[in-house]
Amino acid sequence: MNVILIAVISLGAIGLISAIVLYVCSKKFAVHEDARIAQVAEVLPQANCGGCGYPGCAGFAGACVKAADAGSLEGKLCPVGGAPVMEEVAAILGMEAVVTEPKVAVVRCNGTCENRPRTNVYDGAWNCAIANATAIGETSCAFGCLGCGDCVAACQFDAIHMNPETGLPEVDEEKCTACGSCVKACPRHIIELQPKGKKGRRMVVMCVNKDKGPVANKVCAVSCIACGKCAKVCEFDAITIEANLAYIAPQKCRLCRKCEEACPKNTIHAMNFPPRKPKVEVVPAEKPARVSNGNEPTKVEQ
Amino acid sequence: MKTFKIGGVHPAENKLSAGKAIETLGLPKQAVFPLSQHIGAPATAIVKKGDVVKVGTKIAEAGGFVSAPIFSSVSGKVNKVDTVIDASGYRKPAIYIDVEGDEWEEGIDRSQDLVTTCNLTPEQIVAKIKDAGVVGMGGACFPCHVKLCPPHGAKAECVIINAVECEPYLTADHRLMLEKPEQILVGVSLLMKAAKVEKGYIGIENNKPDAIRLLTEKSKDYSNIEIVPLKVKYPQGGEKQLVDAVINRQVPAPPAIPVSVGAIVQNVGTAYAVYEAVMKGKPLFERVVTVTGHSLSNPSNFLTRMGTPMRQLIDAAGGMPEDTAKIIGGGPMMGKALMNAEVPICKGSSGVLLMNDKEARRAKEQPCIRCAKCVGACPMGLEPFLLATLSELKDWERIEKEDVMSCIECGSCQFTCPSHRYLLDYIRYGKTTVGGIIRARNAKK
Numbered sequence: 001m002n003v004i005l006i007a008v009i010s011l012g013a014i015g016l017i018s019a020i021v022l023y024v025c026s027k028k029f030a031v032h033e034d035a036r037i038a039q040v041a042e043v044l045p046q047a048n049c050g051g052c053g054y055p056g057c058a059g060f061a062g063a064c065v066k067a068a069d070a071g072s073l074e075g076k077l078c079p080v081g082g083a084p085v086m087e088e089v090a091a092i093l094g095m096e097a098v099v100t101e102p103k104v105a106v107v108r109c110n111g112t113c114e115n116r117p118r119t120n121v122y123d124g125a126w127n128c129a130i131a132n133a134t135a136i137g138e139t140s141c142a143f144g145c146l147g148c149g150d151c152v153a154a155c156q157f158d159a160i161h162m163n164p165e166t167g168l169p170e171v172d173e174e175k176c177t178a179c180g181s182c183v184k185a186c187p188r189h190i191i192e193l194q195p196k197g198k199k200g201r202r203m204v205v206m207c208v209n210k211d212k213g214p215v216a217n218k219v220c221a222v223s224c225i226a227c228g229k230c231a232k233v234c235e236f237d238a239i240t241i242e243a244n245l246a247y248i249a250p251q252k253c254r255l256c257r258k259c260e261e262a263c264p265k266n267t268i269h270a271m272n273f274p275p276r277k278p279k280v281e282v283v284p285a286e287k288p289a290r291v292s293n294g295n296e297p298t299k300v301e302q
Numbered sequence: 303m304k305t306f307k308i309g310g311v312h313p314a315e316n317k318l319s320a321g322k323a324i325e326t327l328g329l330p331k332q333a334v335f336p337l338s339q340h341i342g343a344p345a346t347a348i349v350k351k352g353d354v355v356k357v358g359t360k361i362a363e364a365g366g367f368v369s370a371p372i373f374s375s376v377s378g379k380v381n382k383v384d385t386v387i388d389a390s391g392y393r394k395p396a397i398y399i400d401v402e403g404d405e406w407e408e409g410i411d412r413s414q415d416l417v418t419t420c421n422l423t424p425e426q427i428v429a430k431i432k433d434a435g436v437v438g439m440g441g442a443c444f445p446c447h448v449k450l451c452p453p454h455g456a457k458a459e460c461v462i463i464n465a466v467e468c469e470p471y472l473t474a475d476h477r478l479m480l481e482k483p484e485q486i487l488v489g490v491s492l493l494m495k496a497a498k499v500e501k502g503y504i505g506i507e508n509n510k511p512d513a514i515r516l517l518t519e520k521s522k523d524y525s526n527i528e529i530v531p532l533k534v535k536y537p538q539g540g541e542k543q544l545v546d547a548v549i550n551r552q553v554p555a556p557p558a559i560p561v562s563v564g565a566i567v568q569n570v571g572t573a574y575a576v577y578e579a580v581m582k583g584k585p586l587f588e589r590v591v592t593v594t595g596h597s598l599s600n601p602s603n604f605l606t607r608m609g610t611p612m613r614q615l616i617d618a619a620g621g622m623p624e625d626t627a628k629i630i631g632g633g634p635m636m637g638k639a640l641m642n643a644e645v646p647i648c649k650g651s652s653g654v655l656l657m658n659d660k661e662a663r664r665a666k667e668q669p670c671i672r673c674a675k676c677v678g679a680c681p682m683g684l685e686p687f688l689l690a691t692l693s694e695l696k697d698w699e700r701i702e703k704e705d706v707m708s709c710i711e712c713g714s715c716q717f718t719c720p721s722h723r724y725l726l727d728y729i730r731y732g733k734t735t736v737g738g739i740i741r742a743r744n745a746k747k
Contacts, residue, residue: 120641123664125727127694133734134727135391136641142392211393215385 036068036092037061043088044078049156051079051179068093079103080157080177103178103193105160105171107151110206110269111144112166116220122146132187140219143209145169145190154185173200173272195250200272203248203255205230207267210243217265224267230259303508304550305533306543309681311714313470313536313635315509318594319601320473324481326605327618329401333376333609334646335361336388336396340443342368347397353380358407358585361397364435370445370649371435375587375607378402387641389631389648396646399609410584416484417581420492427496427580434579435586435649439571440464440539441632443650446572450496452561459564460501461494462548463573465517466532466539468507469633472653474590475570477603479506479513482574483520489577490527497566502527504570505548507534536635537712541567543681556707571652591615591647595656597623606647612654613643627662630655635713665722676715676725682708686715690725693732698739701732707740709733 041061048056054063057078064076073093077100078085090097116139124134128150131137137146147167151160159175160182162168169182173196183191190208205224209216213225226244238252239259248259248268260268338344343365355361355374362372378401386396406412422430432447452458463486467475479486486504494502504521506514508531518529530548537543541560542553544567551563560567568576571589578584587608594601599620606615612629616622622643630637631645632653676686684705692701709729716726 125667125724125731127727127731129735130727130731133731135639136387140641215393 034065036065039092040064040089043081043085043092045080045085047080047156047177047179049080049177049179049181051177051181052077064089065093068095072098074098075100079179082177101195104173104176104196104200105178105180105182105191106194106202106204106271107145107160107169107171107191108204108206108208109143109145109168109190110222110267111139111141111220112168115222116141116144128185129187141209141216141223142211143188143190144207144220146188150185150187151182151191154181156181197250197255197272201255202250202271203253203257203259204269204271205246205248205267206269208245210245212244216244222265222267225265227264229262229264230268233258233262303531303533304547305535306538306546306681308683309679309714310535310537310543311679311717312534313717315534316470316594316596317473317476317509318471318596318598319592319603320476320510322473322477322602324477324590324603324605325618327607327610327615329376329404329607330610330614331401332381333374333378333399333401333607334386334396334611335372335374335399335609336386336394336646336648337362337372338388338394339372339608339648339650340370340437340445342366342370342445342448344395345369345372347383347395349380349383349397351380351382354378355380355399356405356407358410358587360435360585361399364432364445368445368448370437371433371585372397373435373585373587374399375609376401377405387645389638389640389645389651391638391641411582416488418484418488420495420580422580424496424498427492430580431496431576434575434584436572436575436579437586437649438569439575439589439649439652440569441636441650441652443648446568446576449561449566449568450493452497452566453559456559456561457564458497458499458561458566460499460503460549460566461490461497462544462560462565462567463490463493463502463504463570464539464541464544464567465504465506465510465513465570466544467510468534468536468539469635469637469652470536471594471655472592472633473594474592474603474652476510476513478571478574478590479510479517483516485577486570486573487517487521487524487527488581489573489575491524492576492580493566493568493573494526499566500526503530503548504528505530505532505538505544507532507538509534537681537710537714540681540710540712542710555705586649589647589649589651591651592653593619594653595623595626595658596661597625597658598656599623608648609646611644611646612640612651615647615654616643616656623656623658625658626656627659628657630657635717636711667723668721670721670723673720675718675720679714679718681712681714682710684709686725686729687723689732690723690728693728693735696735698732698736702736702739706732706736 041058044057046057052060054060073095087097118138119140122138126148128146128148131146136142145168149162151169157175159172160169163170178193207224209223216223217225224246226241230246231239236252236254238249257270260270345362345365347362349361356377359374361374364371378399381398381400383397385393388394428447428450436446437443490502514531521527532547545560545565575586591606592603593615602619629640631640689706713726
C-alpha cells in the first residue's frame with residue numbers, strides 16, 4: 001500500500017512540476033505569429049518559385065503583413081497569382097491593392113539557324129552554363145542564345161519551350177508568370193522581364209550583342225549594330241544606345257513602330273501587333289533615292 | 303621508381319614528334335598579342351596605333367602584382383589595338399603588329415654562348431624575372447615571380463622542376479631538355495638562388511631516358527641539383543602530384559599551395575626562360591611549340607615567336623589535313639578546342655594538336671553504372687561521379703563540402719569512365735560556380 005502511495009505521490013509531483021515548467025516556458029518563450037501570415041499564405045499559389053523576391057510563399061506572406069503594418073503594399077507582387085491574388089491578400093490585410101503592371105519574359109535573341117550561321121560544333125555536356133563557360137558557342141556570337149535550354153529546365157510553369165526549327169526558346173505568354181526563373185538561369189542574360197503592355201503589344205530590340213558594329217554585323221544577319229537610326233526616329237526618347245546596343249525603355253515607348261521601319265537589320269520586333277495593312281498611298285517611284293553617306297552600317301566590312 | 307600515390311591513368315603516349323629537333327619558325331606577317339596571357343590581372347597596352355616597335359619592346363605593362371608585362375616578338379608598326387578570339391574562345395583585347403624586318407632591341411644577347419656566372423642578389427633576380435614577363439610555361443601561365451615570393455609564414459625549402467610532360471603528344475619540353483641542358487641547369491640554379499633554397503630537383507618521367515641520361519651527366523657540376531626519374535603516370539605534371547612524387551609530401555586542400563609544404567614548382571620551359579631573361583637580357587617572347595596529330599604529315603617542334611597564328615605552324619608542319627575535325631591548344635587531356643586556326647601563340651601554348659573526325663568524336667553519354675573507376679582514377683582522392691551529379695543538381699553547398707575546389711581538372715575521371723559521362727564538364731562548372739561563391743563571401747568579410 002505504502003509503495004503504491006509513494007509512487008503515486010512522486011509521479012504526481014513530477015507531473016505537477018513539469019506542468020508548471022511547461023506552462024511558464026510556453027508563456028515566456030511563446031512566438032507570437034501574426035495570424036494574418038497564415039491567412040495570406042493560404043491564398044498564395046504555393047509555387048514557392050521565388051519570383052516575388054522572397055524565399056517561397058511563406059516568406060512573401062510575412063513580407064506582405066510587415067508591409068501592411070508599415071502602411072502600403074506597394075512593390076509587393078506575386079507574379080504567379082497576379083492582380084487577383086494580390087486583391088485577396090489586400091482584402092485580408094484590410095488594405096487597398098496596388099495595381100502593378102503584369103510582366104512577361106522576353107527572349108531577346110533572334111539568332112535562328114538562318115540568321116546566325118553555325119561556325120563550329122559544340123559537343124560537350126548539353127547545358128547552357130557549361131557551354132558558356134567552355135567557349136563562345138556554336139556560332140561566332142558571344143552574346144546570343146546557346147540553345148541548350150537551361151531556361152526551359154528552369155521554368156516551373158511549362159511556359160518556355162525550344163523551337164526545334166529556330167533553335168531558340170519561345171515564351172508562352174499565356175502561361176508565363178514572370179517569376180524570373182529563366183532570367184536567372186540564362187548565363188548570357190538574354191531573357192528580360194518586360195511589362196506586358198496593352199494587349200501584349202510591345203517593341204523589343206531582339207539582340208544583346210555588345211560587340212562593335214562590324215563584328216556584330218558579321219556574326220548574325222539580325223544583330224544590333226548600334227547605328228542609332230532607331231534612336232533618331234523615336235519621338236519619345238524611348239531608345240537609348242549603350243555599349244553598342246540599342247534598348248527600348250518599355251515605360252516610354254508609345255508603340256508608334258517607327259523604329260521597326262528604321263532598323264536596317266530588322267532587329268527591332270513589334271510583338272503581338274496585327275499584321276500591317278498594305279500601304280497604298282505611297283508610290284515607290286516617288287521615294288527619293290537613298291544616298292549612301294559612307295556610314296551605311298549594313299555595308300561595313302571588316 | 304617514384305611516382306604519386308593515389309589515382310592516375312595511362313593514356314597512350316603518342317609522342318610523334320619526340321625525334322624531331324627544334325626548328326626555328328619564320329616570322330609571321332602580322333603578330334597578335336592578347337593582353338591576358340597569364341593568370342591574374344590582364345596587362346594594359348602602352349602602345350598605340352602607328353607606334354614603331356622592335357623585337358623585345360615592352361608593349362603592355364603588368365596590371366598588378368599577379369600579372370606580367372608583354373613584349374613584342376617582332377619588329378614593325380602597331381596596326382591596331384582591338385580584339386581577337388584567343389584560346390579561351392572569346393574575344394579579348396589584343397595588340398596587332400604588322401611585321402617589318404627583324405630589328406632587335408639593344409641589350410639582348412643573341413649569341414648562343416653559355417653564361418654561368420651571376421653576381422646578382424636574389425631580389426635582383428626576381429626583379430629581372432618579373433620585368434621580363436616570365437610566366438609558368440606549362441600551360442597555367444602563373445606569373446613566375448609570384449611563386450618566388452612565398453606568402454607570409456611559408457618557407458621554401460626546395461625548387462622542383464617539372465620536366466614530366468605527362469600530356470600525350472607533347473614533346474616541346476623533351477626536345478628543350480635534349481638541346482639546351484646546360485642552359486636549363488643554369489636556369490634552375492638561378493631559380494634556387496632567387497628562392498633562397500639549397501636543393502633543386504628535376505622530375506622527369508622515364509619515357510624520356512635520353513633526357514634523363516643527358517641531364518644526369520650535365521648536372522655533375524651542380525652538386526645541389528638532383529635528377530629524379532619518375533614512373534610514367536598521368537597527371538604527374540600536376541604540381542601537387544609532382545611534389546608528392548619527388549619529395550613525398552602532400553599538399554593540403556586549397557588555399558594551401560605547394561610552398562606550404564616547402565616546395566616551389568616551376569616548369570622546365572620556365573627555367574629556360576629564366577636563364578634567358580636573367581643571363582641574356584631577353585624577355586619572354588619566344589617558346590617551343592609542338593605541332594602534332596596522326597593525320598599531320600610532319601609533326602614537329604618549332605621555336606615560335608609569340609603572336610604567330612597557329613595556321614602558320616600547321617602549314618610549316620605539312621599543312622592542315624583535310625579530315626581535321628578539332629584543333630586543340632595544348633595536349634589532348636587538358637587542352638582546349640580552339641575556334642579557328644588564327645588563334646595566336648601565347649605564353650602558355652605548349653602545343654597544337656590536330657584531331658581527325660574519328661579521334662575527335664565524343665562517345666554518347668550513358669547512365670552511370672556505379673563502377674567507381676573515376677574514384678580510383680582521381681589523383682586528388684575525390685569522388686568525381688558525386689561532384690558531377692551535385693553540380694548537375696546545383697547543390698553548391700554540398701559540392702563545396704565535397705571539396706570540389708581541390709579538383710585539378712586533369713580529366714582522368716572522364717578518360718576512365720566506361721559510360722563516357724561528361725564528368726569534367728560538370729565538375730568544372732561546379733568548380734567555377736563555387737569559386738565565385740567563395741570569392742563573394744571573402745569579399746563580404
